Amino acid sequence: MLQRDWQFLQSCRYSCSCKSAFATRAAATTYLNHSGFKGSVYHCPLCGHWHITTKPKDYAKRLRRKLRRILNDDQKARTTANPVQ
Numbered sequence: 001m002l003q004r005d006w007q008f009l010q011s012c013r014y015s016c017s018c019k020s021a022f023a024t025r026a027a028a029t030t031y032l033n034h035s036g037f038k039g040s041v042y043h044c045p046l047c048g049h050w051h052i053t054t055k056p057k058d059y060a061k062r063l064r065r066k067l068r069r070i071l072n073d074d075q076k077a078r079t080t081a082n083p084v085q
Contacts, residue, residue, distance in 0.1 A: 001077070005070045012046060012067055021049035028052055045071060 001009075021044075022028035028041040028050040039052040042060060045068055053060050 001070070001074055005073075008066065009070055016044055016046050016051070019051045021047060021051060023049060025050050 020031075022031065022041075025041055025043070031037070032039060032041065032052060037052065039054045040057065040060070041050055042053055042064070043049075044051050045064070055063070
């Protein structure tokens with residue numbers, strides 16, 4: 001894993017730990033509707049929960065793509081380094 005990818009992943013993990021996590025999309029949407037908070041709901045590939053973001057959709061989409069790429073590349077590297085016998 002590249003140093004910049006590792007730093008990005010650490011930043012995402014920290015950010016994820018600071019956010020409210022919801023078990024379901026419905027729970028996050030209900031919170032938005034009742035609180036009047038402006039944002040959108042997204043599924044976090046790091047923790048598996050649902051979070052709320054105020055970022056524009058195109059920014060959030062680029063961020064999720066980059067995160068998925070890093071996680072997929074890391075998983076492939078682990079699989080090829082330790083093949084199952």
